[in-house]
Amino acid sequence: xxxxxxxxxxxxxxxxxxxxxxxxxxxxxxxxxxxxxxxxxxxxxxxxxxxxxxxxxxxxxxxxxxxxxxxxxxxxxxxxxxxxxxxxxxxxxxxxxxxxxxxx
Amino acid sequence: xxxxxxxxxxxxxxxxxxxxxxxxxxxxxxxxxxxxxxxxxxxxxxxxxxxxxxxxxxxxxxxxxxxxxxxxxxxxxxxxxxxxxxxxxxxxxxxxxxxxxxxxxxxxxxxxxxxxxxxxxxxxxxxxxxxxxxxxxxxxxxxxxxxxxxxxxxxxxxxxxxxxxxxxxxxxxxxxxxxxxxxxxxxxxxxxxxxxxxxxxxxxxxxxxxxxxxxxxxxxxxxxxxxxxxxxxxxxxxxxxxxxxxxxxxxxxxxxxxxxxxxxxxxxxxxxxxxxxxxxxxxxxxxxxxxxxxxxxxxxxxxxxxxxxxxxxxxxxxxxxxxxxxxxxxxxxxxxxxxxxxxxxxxxxxxxxxxxxxxxxxxxxxxxxxxxxxxxxxxxxxxxxxxxx
Numbered sequence: 007x008x009x010x011x012x013x014x015x016x017x018x019x020x021x022x023x024x025x026x027x028x029x030x031x032x033x034x035x036x037x038x039x040x041x042x043x044x045x046x047x048x049x050x051x052x053x054x055x056x057x058x059x060x061x062x063x064x065x066x067x068x069x070x071x072x073x074x075x076x077x078x079x080x081x082x083x084x085x086x087x088x089x090x091x092x093x094x095x096x097x098x099x100x101x102x103x104x105x106x107x108x109x110x
Numbered sequence: 111x112x113x114x115x116x117x118x119x120x121x122x123x124x125x126x127x128x129x130x131x132x133x134x135x136x137x138x139x140x141x142x143x144x145x146x147x148x149x150x151x152x153x154x155x156x157x158x159x160x161x162x163x164x165x166x167x168x169x170x171x172x173x174x175x176x177x178x179x180x181x182x183x184x185x186x187x188x189x190x191x192x193x194x195x196x197x198x199x200x201x202x203x204x205x206x207x208x209x210x211x212x213x214x215x216x217x218x219x220x221x222x223x224x225x226x227x228x229x230x231x232x233x234x235x236x237x238x239x240x241x242x243x244x245x246x247x248x249x250x251x252x253x254x255x256x257x258x259x260x261x262x263x264x265x266x267x268x269x270x271x272x273x274x275x276x277x278x279x280x281x282x283x284x285x286x287x288x289x290x291x292x293x294x295x296x297x298x299x300x301x302x303x304x305x306x307x308x309x310x311x312x313x314x315x316x317x318x319x320x321x322x323x324x325x326x327x328x329x330x331x332x333x334x335x336x337x338x339x340x341x342x343x344x345x346x347x348x349x350x351x352x353x354x355x356x357x358x359x360x361x362x363x364x365x366x367x368x369x370x371x372x373x374x375x376x377x378x379x380x381x382x383x384x385x386x387x388x389x390x391x392x393x394x395x396x397x398x399x400x401x402x403x404x405x406x407x408x409x410x411x412x413x414x415x416x417x418x419x420x421x422x423x424x425x426x427x428x429x430x431x432x433x434x435x436x437x438x439x440x441x442x443x444x445x446x447x448x449x450x451x452x453x454x455x456x457x458x459x460x461x462x463x464x465x466x467x468x469x470x471x472x473x474x475x476x477x478x479x480x481x482x483x484x485x486x487x488x489x490x491x492x493x494x495x496x497x498x499x
Binding site for chain 2: 016018026027028056057058059060072074075077078079080092093094097098099100101
């Protein structure tokens with residue numbers, strides 16, 4: 007279990023390789039990552055993460071897919087280490103641009 | 111689960127109005143001023159000011175005419191005043207005929223024939239008592255849950271929208287559909303990256319194909335501009351709020367449609383004739399999708415928001431469901447239902463879903479939404495494809 011004064015994040019689906027911050031994090035914080043089934047794991051946060059933003063809970067290699075809601079939300083443009091911020095600076099959409107394809 | 115304790119307004123097409131407004135409709139942007147002045151002098155009237163009706167390609171003029179006709183047909187409209195300039199591209203005759211066919215009292219005044227704004231306003235005001243008395247004589251009928259046609263929209267989304275307000279709205283939509291109500295969601299741009307999940311919910315192949323087609327059409331339309339969608343979708347506000355890509359935004363957005371079967375796909379502004387859950391091809395832009403939904407016949411809208419979108423709609427009550435704990439406090443005067451309790455771990459998605467459903471019934475029973483009380487309900491917008499010429 008986690009204490010209410012601990013900083014929390016949520017992993018929406020078991021397959022996700024990112025968690026969403028439910029608090030503001032500073033480098034060095036330990037995040038209590040709550041899974042959809044209520045289980046909690048701890049992640050060492052290495053960068054400042056604003057509320058609502060994502061951080062890696064697995065190593066994500068350059069070119070690998072970023073998964074949230076159990077679905078692909080984009081592709082990593084560089085290696086992302088566990089605990090680092092995952093956002094527009096290191097993830098790119100595959101849609102709405104030349105070469106992007108429907109997933110149906 | 112909850113009763114609607116009000117008599118609705120029964121229209122000729124058997125649709126039920128939850129409100130009974132006089133719509134004041136300029137056929138073209140050139141007469142917005144007249145519509146606004148007339149509306150300011152008539153209680154219970156709603157001016158539907160827009161920026162179209164002339165100097166556009168034919169498909170867009172037809173679109174504008176169809177949307178204005180759709181708004182006249184909206185069950186929350188009891189009658190209408192049509193303000194025409196006299197030289198515009200939109201045909202005012204079609205609007206008059208639409209009102210006649212709907213059995214709604216109407217009056218059309220043409221500015222260039224009346225001889226200017228002052229005479230135009232006088233002519234409208236002279237005619238008002240007759241129209242108002244006909245509007246007030248609208249037939250009344252007890253509202254059933256199956257009479258609810260709910261528009262669903264999310265706006266100013268952030269990371270909280272996808273796991274608080276949107277799934278809670280989806281839960282309310284599931285309850286409404288289970289009670290034989292109807293609902294329409296749209297925002298085709300925000301289906302991009304999530305369409306593979308929605309096609310599995312389509313009732314038949316035709317719906318599945320239409321859904322895939324509207325998403326492809328929207329994506330192609332964006333690509334044809336030669337400009338990458340990144341930079342405008344997700345919006346700067348979405349990105350600030352933690353949403354990284356359109357796929358992420360879409361996956362959070364579609365949860366507002368609940369889990370039931372999708373019965374069909376409507377073109378922008380197309381009248382809903384069936385029953386159940388539908389998708390309407392539409393942009394995410396707030397005023398334009400709400401105008402499309404209203405033209406399609408929704409009599410109430412639920413609008414979820416993360417960052418705090420304030421807007422309502424002139425002829426349709428809009429219930430705001432807020433998601434972000436901090437923004438819910440800051441934007442309190444615009445919030446009807448607080449779904450941030452899900453983020454704080456105080457309430458479940460299902461609990462908030464039931465609250466939203468209860469609020470839908472209350473607003474259908476006459477309770478005013480925050481947007482109605484504030485009068486934050488002035489903007490409509492017609493989604494067109496082509497350039498101004």
